[in-house]
Amino acid sequence: MDSFFLIEKGVLIVVIFAITMLIALYSTFAERKIAAFFQDRVGPNRAGPGGILQPLADGLKMFTKEDFTPDTPNKFLFILGPGLFMTTALLTSSVIPWGDTVNLFGREFNLQVADINVAVIFIFGVVSIGVYGIMIGGWASNNKYSLLGAVRATSQMISYEIAMGLSIISVLMMTGTLSLREISLQQYGFINWNEHWFSWYVFRQPLAFLIFLTCAFAETNRTPFDLPECESELIGGYHTEYSSMKLGFYLFAEYINMFISSAIISVLFFGGFNYPGMNWVNETWGINAVAFLGVVALFIKIFFFIFFYMWVRWTVPRFRYDQLMNLGWKVLIPLSILNIVITGGVILLLK
Amino acid sequence: MTLYIFYFLSFVAIFCGLMTVFSRNPIHSVLYLIGCFFAIAGHYLLLEAEFLAVVHIIVYAGAIMVLFLFTLMMMNLNEQIEKHKPALARMAAVIASGLLMLVLIAILKKADTLTVATNQNDAIGTIKNLGKILLDEYFFPFEFASVLFLTAMVGAVLLAKKDKSKVAS
Amino acid sequence: MATDIKSISLSGRKKEVSVKEMTFMEKIYLPEIAKGMGITLRHFFKKKVTINYPEEKREFSPVYRGRHILMRDENGAERCVACGLCAVACPAEAITMVAAERKPGEEGLYREEKYASVYEINMLRCIFCGLCEEACPKDAIYLTEDLIKPDFTREGFIYGKDKLVMPLEDKIEKIK
Numbered sequence: 001m002d003s004f005f006l007i008e009k010g011v012l013i014v015v016i017f018a019i020t021m022l023i024a025l026y027s028t029f030a031e032r033k034i035a036a037f038f039q040d041r042v043g044p045n046r047a048g049p050g051g052i053l054q055p056l057a058d059g060l061k062m063f064t065k066e067d068f069t070p071d072t073p074n075k076f077l078f079i080l081g082p083g084l085f086m087t088t089a090l091l092t093s094s095v096i097p098w099g100d101t102v103n104l105f106g107r108e109f110n111l112q113v114a115d116i117n118v119a120v121i122f123i124f125g126v127v128s129i130g131v132y133g134i135m136i137g138g139w140a141s142n143n144k145y146s147l148l149g150a151v152r153a154t155s156q157m158i159s160y161e162i163a164m165g166l167s168i169i170s171v172l173m174m175t176g177t178l179s180l181r182e183i184s185l186q187q188y189g190f191i192n193w194n195e196h197w198f199s200w201y202v203f204r205q206p207l208a209f210l211i212f213l214t215c216a217f218a219e220t221n222r223t224p225f226d227l228p229e230c231e232s233e234l235i236g237g238y239h240t241e242y243s244s245m246k247l248g249f250y251l252f253a254e255y256i257n258m259f260i261s262s263a264i265i266s267v268l269f270f271g272g273f274n275y276p277g278m279n280w281v282n283e284t285w286g287i288n289a290v291a292f293l294g295v296v297a298l299f300i301k302i303f304f305f306i307f308f309y310m311w312v313r314w315t316v317p318r319f320r321y322d323q324l325m326n327l328g329w330k331v332l333i334p335l336s337i338l339n340i341v342i343t344g345g346v347i348l349l350l351k
Numbered sequence: 352m353t354l355y356i357f358y359f360l361s362f363v364a365i366f367c368g369l370m371t372v373f374s375r376n377p378i379h380s381v382l383y384l385i386g387c388f389f390a391i392a393g394h395y396l397l398l399e400a401e402f403l404a405v406v407h408i409i410v411y412a413g414a415i416m417v418l419f420l421f422t423l424m425m426m427n428l429n430e431q432i433e434k435h436k437p438a439l440a441r442m443a444a445v446i447a448s449g450l451l452m453l454v455l456i457a458i459l460k461k462a463d464t465l466t467v468a469t470n471q472n473d474a475i476g477t478i479k480n481l482g483k484i485l486l487d488e489y490f491f492p493f494e495f496a497s498v499l500f501l502t503a504m505v506g507a508v509l510l511a512k513k514d515k516s517k518v519a520s
Numbered sequence: 521m522a523t524d525i526k527s528i529s530l531s532g533r534k535k536e537v538s539v540k541e542m543t544f545m546e547k548i549y550l551p552e553i554a555k556g557m558g559i560t561l562r563h564f565f566k567k568k569v570t571i572n573y574p575e576e577k578r579e580f581s582p583v584y585r586g587r588h589i590l591m592r593d594e595n596g597a598e599r600c601v602a603c604g605l606c607a608v609a610c611p612a613e614a615i616t617m618v619a620a621e622r623k624p625g626e627e628g629l630y631r632e633e634k635y636a637s638v639y640e641i642n643m644l645r646c647i648f649c650g651l652c653e654e655a656c657p658k659d660a661i662y663l664t665e666d667l668i669k670p671d672f673t674r675e676g677f678i679y680g681k682d683k684l685v686m687p688l689e690d691k692i693e694k695i696k
Contacts, residue, residue: 038560077382121405128413132385135417139378139424147424158417180476205587212548216381315560326549 005109006036012113016093025055025308030164031255031310038314061247070241081137082242089253092260095119097181098297099273101285106139110180111273111295117178123264124165125217130257131157134228137250138238149237152321153228156218159328160225165217166336167208168343170343171268173199180267184335188275202269206338211237213334216265218328220257223313227321262305266298271296364390375421381416388412402478468485553560581586585663588641590685593631598685599660604634609655614645632658639684643668 029044029051042314072078104261116122131154138150163305175183185198202209218225229237239250266272273294282290319327367387370497371380388411395404436444528534545551571578580586591599600617620637622630627634652661674688 034564037564037568040563040566042568042572045572075473076352118401118405121402125405125408125413128409128417130411131417132420135420135424136382139420150420151425154417154421157611161413165385244680264571311557315556328422 002067008109009165012111013094016098016113017090020090020093020259023259023302024077024252025059027255027258027306028058028251030306031313034310035314038311046303059248062245065244066146067244067246069189070142070239072241074142076240077136077140081133081140082137082246082253083133084136085130085133086249086256088126088133089256091126091261093263094200095122095180095245096260097184097272098264098298100291101287102291110181111291115179115181117177117179119315120168120178120183124161127225128158128161133253134238137242141241143239143241144238145235146238147242149228152234152331153221153238156221156225156227156324156328159325160215160218160332163211163328163332163336164219165188166333166340167211167215168268170208170336170339173340173343174201176203180272184267184272184274186301187271187274188278190271190278190345191273198273200269200271205339205343206320207335209265211336211339212269213265214327216261217312218324220261220309222256222258222309224316224319225324226318227324230318231292241317258306258309259302262302262309263298265305266301270301353397360390360393363387364394365370378420381420381423385412385416402481407421418510521588526576530684578660580665584665585650585653586667587643587664587668587680588646588652588665590639590681592663592686592688595631596688597627597629597631598635599631599658600636600659601632601634601638601658602639603657605657606652606661607657609651610646611649611651612645612647614647615652616640616644636681639681641679641684643679644674 001328004143032054033051045056047053047057069075069078094114097110097115099110101108102111108137134157136155138146140154141147171183172178175186177183183201187201190199198204217223228234229239234240239247242250253311273291275297278290278294281293305307356513364387367383367390370383371387389406392404392407395401395407423486475514593599602617604617604619607615607617616638617636617640618638619634622633622635628673633658650663653663668677
């Protein structure tokens, strides 16, 4: 473990952290702006040109608000909740391959913090721990509505985690690996003429993609599955008692989750850092240009999915809780199991 | 460095384990237990068994303990409600833990004669090898375990299902 | 005969509510969601209806009745003679006034011998019906297109002559 390696990874971690924060910050702005556009309004436009400084104003407001702690016997857990939620939201970014190999200073870099061979399972592990942030926070608030919101959030998240995991298995059967980097590399380019096939997994596993997408909405507690913070029934859900930056952490972590899940969807199904015409770029401008454009391509995909999240939010109304559970357990799980069986059969047939 | 990490993780695991038993609030117990699981997952990582570590976290910390926490939170147990156990239960607990202690001591006495199998192959814990071993060498036990789980699932569904004849009457 | 719900609907867009079983295409949700998302996307690119208030202002209707103004005549003298007809006409009893006699040398200030030394309208009571405007025999009070400005106290909404009388500069400008 030489010092160069440590510096490389350290820089990468800091850069990814900063980018994640920046994107989450501007997702809040984008959400308000896009919501306004869908409703024929113009949205926030007073802070800075076109309202570009609005997130800073929001952040300042969050920081300077009164930090209220309810009368609860679990002060420590009350503080731990949002912290845990934020931590788990940020953890996942470490295994996502942000770009192809770069050749700088005579060395080869992978634009990825950790290329572990269990990356997909690692993500599931982190997501499953994310539940605790909500649960501990909701319980430590000493409030019935918070507790109900937390219970809802948790049961929703663990229910949809199953369908999510099963839907991803059919993809993993085709990839034969759990490393997200290798999965990205398998989807090289856009059209893979050697196999007479579109290389992105969304073309080979459309059903798995749809199930994964639906589950991603449920996992990030976004509409139409935002029952944990259903105002008409639960006041504010699990973060009813939170104020100031603790509430900010919960809300912020939700946007980070959105960003990360968009990144995972892009990597798993939309080729990650791959884009059409990579061979041509490689021949004309060399490997660094390929990697740079790859990062741009990945971020375009991610931004599209963030936009998609918001688009769906202002289109589809909230599900009822029994509908949510029916959809998760009686529709998505059997469908994904069916998908696994079909995929296995097809793979065997093609052999 | 690895040794220090090992000592640290062991300390965390034992501390959390003890606190699981000693804390009065059941929810705190569960949270300490989760901490204990994380320490053990760290041990797996030290042994280069990444898959086992992550699965340990998903299954125990991510699923089972969530359900535990769920039930405990809904029951809203706290120190005031907890009743004193009857003398018979206490006696039973003492005998059971004494027996467990006996077994543990017996194992530990035997253990120092065994040599620790050191580092056969670094890739032994990776998911590829694990999968191959599970679905090749240990195929039948693996499938039997899955049948067992299936039975448990069917049983749970049967228990949870509404009795239509009772509802009608 | 049961009338069809469409025939009694004025807009012709009313639909009968039904609880029929969903068809398969409806049950898989996705086509319907895609349809809905098409509609929202159309709105995304539509012209926005927002009016950026301080910079742009919505046009008032020609008969809009806003803040009152006490007019001056072409020489800049106040027209009001404090007859009290507006106060009588006011259904909300928002207007009070104190009459005074014009002193010699004030001919440029007040048109007639009698004038209102105090003239107050409580803008919180006023309903902007415009009856004072109709009652006035001297064409002294008019309702303009201005809005009442917000204030922190109730007292701030009792407008005296300082706020109501048309500023002198306006008059001069109009004569030009």
